[in-house]
Amino acid sequence: MRTVRLGVNIDHVATIRNARGENYPSPLRAAMLAEKYGASSVTIHLREDRRHIKEKDLEEIKKTIKIPLNLEIAPIKEMIKISLKYKPNYVCIVPEKRREITTEGGLNIKKNSILIKRIIKKLKNKNIRTSLFIEPNITDIKIAKKIQADCVEIHTGKICNLHNKKKSIKKEFYRIKKSVDLANTIGLEVHAQIVSRAKLFSGAATAFGAAPNSQVSLVDAALPGMLPVINEVCIEQAVRTGLGLGAQINLHSVFERKNYFYPDLPQGYQISQYLHPIVGEGVLTLEMPDGQRKIGIERLHMEQDAGKSIHDQDPQRTFIDLNRSGVALMEIVSKPDLRSPEEAGAFMRKLRSLLRYLGTCDGNMEEGSLRCDANVSVRPKGSDELRTRAEIKNINSMRFVMQAIGYEAERQVGLYDNDGDVDQETRLYDPDRGETRSMRSKEEAHDYRYFPDPDLLPVDLTQEYVDEIRAGLPELPDAKQRRFVMDYNLADADATILAAERETAEFFEEVADGRDAKLAANWIIHELFAILKKDGKDISASPVTATAVGKLVGLLSEGTISNRIAKDVFEEMVATGGDPEAIVAEKGLTQITDNSEIEAAVEQVINGNPDQAQQFKEGNHKVAGWFVGQVMKATQGKANPQIVNDLLRKKLG
Numbered sequence: 001m002r003t004v005r006l007g008v009n010i011d012h013v014a015t016i017r018n019a020r021g022e023n024y025p026s027p028l029r030a031a032m033l034a035e036k037y038g039a040s041s042v043t044i045h046l047r048e049d050r051r052h053i054k055e056k057d058l059e060e061i062k063k064t065i066k067i068p069l070n071l072e073i074a075p076i077k078e079m080i081k082i083s084l085k086y087k088p089n090y091v092c093i094v095p096e097k098r099r100e101i102t103t104e105g106g107l108n109i110k111k112n113s114i115l116i117k118r119i120i121k122k123l124k125n126k127n128i129r130t131s132l133f134i135e136p137n138i139t140d141i142k143i144a145k146k147i148q149a150d151c152v153e154i155h156t157g158k159i160c161n162l163h164n165k166k167k168s169i170k171k172e173f174y175r176i177k178k179s180v181d182l183a184n185t186i187g188l189e190v191h192a193q194i195v196s197r198a199k200l201f202s203g204a205a206t207a208f209g210a211a212p213n214s215q216v217s218l219v220d221a222a223l224p225g226m227l228p229v230i231n232e233v234c235i236e237q238a239v240r241t242g243l244g245l246g247a248q249i250n251l252h253s254v255f256e257r258k259n260y261f262y263p264d265l266p267q268g269y270q271i272s273q274y275l276h277p278i279v280g281e282g283v284l285t286l287e288m289p290d291g292q293r294k295i296g297i298e299r300l301h302m303e304q305d306a307g308k309s310i311h312d313q314d315p316q317r318t319f320i321d322l323n324r325s326g327v328a329l330m331e332i333v334s335k336p337d338l339r340s341p342e343e344a345g346a347f348m349r350k351l352r353s354l355l356r357y358l359g360t361c362d363g364n365m366e367e368g369s370l371r372c373d374a375n376v377s378v379r380p381k382g383s384d385e386l387r388t389r390a391e392i393k394n395i396n397s398m399r400f401v402m403q404a405i406g407y408e409a410e411r412q413v414g415l416y417d418n419d420g421d422v423d424q425e426t427r428l429y430d431p432d433r434g435e436t437r438s439m440r441s442k443e444e445a446h447d448y449r450y451f452p453d454p455d456l457l458p459v460d461l462t463q464e465y466v467d468e469i470r471a472g473l474p475e476l477p478d479a480k481q482r483r484f485v486m487d488y489n490l491a492d493a494d495a496t497i498l499a500a501e502r503e504t505a506e507f508f509e510e511v512a513d514g515r516d517a518k519l520a521a522n523w524i525i526h527e528l529f530a531i532l533k534k535d536g537k538d539i540s541a542s543p544v545t546a547t548a549v550g551k552l553v554g555l556l557s558e559g560t561i562s563n564r565i566a567k568d569v570f571e572e573m574v575a576t577g578g579d580p581e582a583i584v585a586e587k588g589l590t591q592i593t594d595n596s597e598i599e600a601a602v603e604q605v606i607n608g609n610p611d612q613a614q615q616f617k618e619g620n621h622k623v624a625g626w627f628v629g630q631v632m633k634a635t636q637g638k639a640n641p642q643i644v645n646d647l648l649r650k651k652l653g
Contacts, residue, residue, distance in 0.1 A: 007041040007070065008034040014044075014052035023620070027057045028064060035067045041089065045072035046082065047096060055082065062086050072133075075112065075119055084126055091123055092131040092153060106135035106155040109143050117147035124148075145410050148403075148434070185377045185386060186338035186405055187298075190351060192330045192361040193305070193369035194237045200304045200328035201228030201271065208367045212310075212321040220326040222266035227455050230255075234328040235459060237360040238278050238302050239469050241330055244358045244476060245297050247282025249466050255302075255456045259449045264307030264320050272303035272331075274450045278459065284334075284354075285478065286346045287496065295347055296335035305329050324368075330361070336375070336386065341402035341409075348372060348398050349500075353477050357502045365396050372401050376408040378416065388422040392429050392436055404429035408436050480505055488517035497525055504539050510546035516557040523553055527567070531574055543574050552580040562639070564632065565589045598631070598639050602647045605630045616652045624648060 010030040017025055031042045042065060044053045062069055068089030073079035074096035083091050093116060095107050109116055109132060120130045129150040134140040136154045144152045199206060202217040219226045242249050254276040257269040279300035286293040307325040311318050332351065338344050352370060355361040363370045377389040392408055395401045407429075412422050427436040452458075475483070477499050484495035484505075498508045498521060512520040528549065532539060552573065556566045561584055569583050584590060605627060606613050612623045624645075631644045 006039050007043050008039045009043045009045070010034065011043075011045050011052045014054070014057060018052060023622075027053060028060045031061045031065050035065045039067060041068040041070050043070040043072065043092075045094070046079065048074060048076070048078070058082070058086060062088070075107075075116055080119055080122060083123060083128065087126060087128060090129045090131055090150075092133055093119065094133040106133055106140065109134060109140055109147070113143055113147055116149075120148055142410055142414070145406055146434075185336045185379060185389075186340075186344050187336040187375040187389075188334045188338065188344060188347060188401075189373040189375070190332045190334075190348070191305075191371045191373070192241075192332060192351075192355055192363075194234050194302075194328040194330055195360055195362060196231060196233045196237065196328055198231050198233070199326040200231055200234050200302065202326055204326065206327050208364075208369070210323055212319070213323060216322045216325065220266075220322055222268075228271065228453075230456065230459070231328065234302060235278070235461075236469060237328075238300065238330055239461070239466060240358050240473065241332075241355065241360045242279030242282065242300055243466075243470050243473060244354050244360075245279070245282035245284060245300070245332075247297055247300065248280035249461070250276065250278055250280055251461045251463065251466070252276060253278040253301075253459045255453045255459070256450045257453050258303075260447075262306055262309075263318065264309045264322065264325065266307070266322065266325065270303060270306065271453055271456070272450075273301035276458075277301035284347060284350055286343060286350055288343065288346060293337075293343060293346075295337045295343075298333040298335050300330055300332045303329050303331055336377075341405040344374065344405050345398055345402040348401055350477075353500050357474055357476055359474075365398070368396065371396055374401060374405050374408070376405055376412065377422070378409050378412045388424050390422060390424065390436075391426045393426050393439060395429055400429060400431050403431070403434060404436060407434060411436065474502075484508075488512060488521070490518065490521055494521045494525060501539070507539050507542070507546045507549075511550040511553060513550065515550060515553050519557055520550070520553050523549060523570075527570055543577065544570075548573055548577075548580060555580060555584060560584065561589055562632075598635070598643050599647055601631050601634045601639065602627075602644065605634060606648075606652065613652060624652070627652070 008030075010027050013025050013030040014027045017023065017027070027044070034042050042061065044058065044061070046053050046055065046058060058071070069086075070090040070092065071083055071086070071088040072092045072094050073083060075093050093107060107116070116132065123130050131151045131153055132144050132149045133153045133155060134144060141152060193206075194200075197206060198204065199217070199220065202219040204217040204220055205215045207215070217226075219228055239249055253273060255271050256274050258272045258274070259269045261268060277299045281299070282297035284295045284297060286295060305324045305327040307320055307322040309318050309320060313319055334347065338347060352361075352363040355370070356363045361369060365371070372395045374392045374395060375389045376392065377387045379385050379387050390408060390412070392404045395404050408427070414420075415422055423438075423441070425441050426439045428439045429436050481492075481495045481499040484490050484499055485492060488495075490498070497504075499505050504524075508520060508524055511524060528539075528542065528544070532542065535543075552566060552570060555561045555569075556563065561569065565584075569580050569589065572578055572583050573580055609627075609630070612626060616623050616627075627648050628644055631648070632639055
């Protein structure tokens with residue numbers, strides 16, 4: 001099923017209002033109606049001359065609507081400053097000419113690439129996504145990718161202005177189609193370190209960060225006469241992972257020798273699986289903006305890791321650390337079903353989440369326990385041809401996976417556009433330069449001279465053994481997400497966020513236990529996550545406990561404190577680790593619900609501001625919000641907002 005997203009541009013509501021010289025029609029009202037009737041976002045274009053939307057409109061809309069707000073701006077200092085202030089969901093950078101009624105052409109990003117790249121970086125530092133409004137040509141699309149825009153909007157004005165000129169329309173349509181008709185074919189090979197205290201074929205430890213060569217057995221060092229012994233825990237973890245992927249578990253599997261030379265591979269071969277892996281085909285389902293994507297899993301096999309070559313400690317020598325030699329890996333190979341860097345990123349995030357739920361890999365990419373090789377090829381859209389691929393080796397972050405794939409696809413398109421060929425090779429990604437570079441020619445399977453390892457018997461499992469592991473599987477992310485929607489009545493998007501990580505899901509369920517689940521979800525996603533993101537922490541390092549957040553949600557849902565007071569209490573909880581109930585009691589923050597007390601405050605504010613009261617009576621109902629703010633200020637935020645609103649409507653008429 002495809003998901004269609006509607007964004008509503010409300011610029012010209014303001015144009016009409018400004019032309020009339022009145023307060024009607026209201027852009028804020030238009031934005032609220034768009035949200036009410038199901039729009040996914042609202043877009044406004046803030047121009048230098050403020051010919052339609054004004055900054056006051058932007059401020060009101062940003063404060064009021066809950067759906068994403070997108071902003072179109074010219075690439076000038078004033079507009080960048082405003083964007084950083086209001087932090088919209090998306091900023092689309094467009095050219096601006098004062099005499100234009102609307103935008104008549106795309107950005108000249110070739111001429112202004114340095115400036116626009118600088119602007120994109122500024123916005124991304126504040127977590128604001130960027131789009132570029134450009135002409136439909138390959139060159140501009142390549143430049144947009146290079147300067148790391150999140151997406152592009154293609155100017156189609158020319159085709160709209162051609163009217164009945166069929167030949168010209170066809171030509172222009174082809175130009176637009178060609179600019180977007182590039183299809184990528186991507187397959188990922190993910191190396192996941194198995195959670196086990198011992199290595200795959202020895203009893204040596206696997207802890208990260210140990211002194212070089214301090215966790216090396218005689219087997220890992222490949223001393224003559226040393227024989228490998230299979231670690232059963234690793235077998236069990238591989239089967240658990242396969243079951244989590246909904247994959248075929250092969251009851252018969254074989255370890256083989258994969259022959260190649262690395263200085264940090266003392267055996268001169270790697271013990272791996274090739275013809276008979278322990279796990280066969282499975283599937284991983286991704287939730288993408290345009291609907292679900294089912295990505296096939298080709299296989300999962302076990303293998304031992306190599307050691308580590310250290311090149312930066314001496315100008316003339318390379319040092320070898322064998323601590324990782326023999327560490328157990330699962331290589332999870334996807335089918336070439338991925339079509340974009342975004343899908344590859346979603347695949348990695350989903351797989352990491354699954355592995356962490358299963359407890360089979362900790363997913364720590366910085367420490368190297370989760371690494372990715374990406375196989376990338378490009379082809380004309382609609383073609384089933386699998387062209388020559390290039391492998392990008394050992395990518396160690398989600399962001400770098402997406403960047404590396406994007407660059408490599410662009411590089412290959414450029415080669416084909418210039419009648420060149422893509423070499424089958426292994427490449428490395430340089431994050432500092434944002435590019436891939438050649439490492440070595442890519443071997444084929446026969447080059448490794450696979451053959452069954454004579455020192456290891458085949459692995460033969462029973463169905464009962466597999467069924468026992470299956471029975472012990474935890475509730476997995478997709479199932480948990482569905483349960484959160486059904487049991488807690490959460491929105492799909494909120495349930496997906498909360499179920500993505502096991503620790504987050506457990507935190508939420510403790511907060512929501514016996515309380516308003518939607519309110520609990522809102523506080524975790526919007527308030528707690530904002531604090532964690534600011535400090536660069538995950539939920540396991542939360543400065544407030546689930547118990548404390550639960551108490552705060554309880555106080556709020558019971559009406560003991562107002563939402564405004566709750567935010568103040570939360571800030572103190574984060575700063576001091578204090579108990580919310582104790583903070584409320586100590587500072588006397590309990591919400592005022594006494595009608596007579598609130599009525600007195602309302603009357604005092606109305607009597608003290610006769611001009612504003614008269615404005616309301618004359619039809620300017622916007623001042624009602626101002627009165628609410630004044631009453632809340634007078635009561636130090638303690639008054640029940642609903643009672644305040646009811647009394648104000650009654651008193652103001």
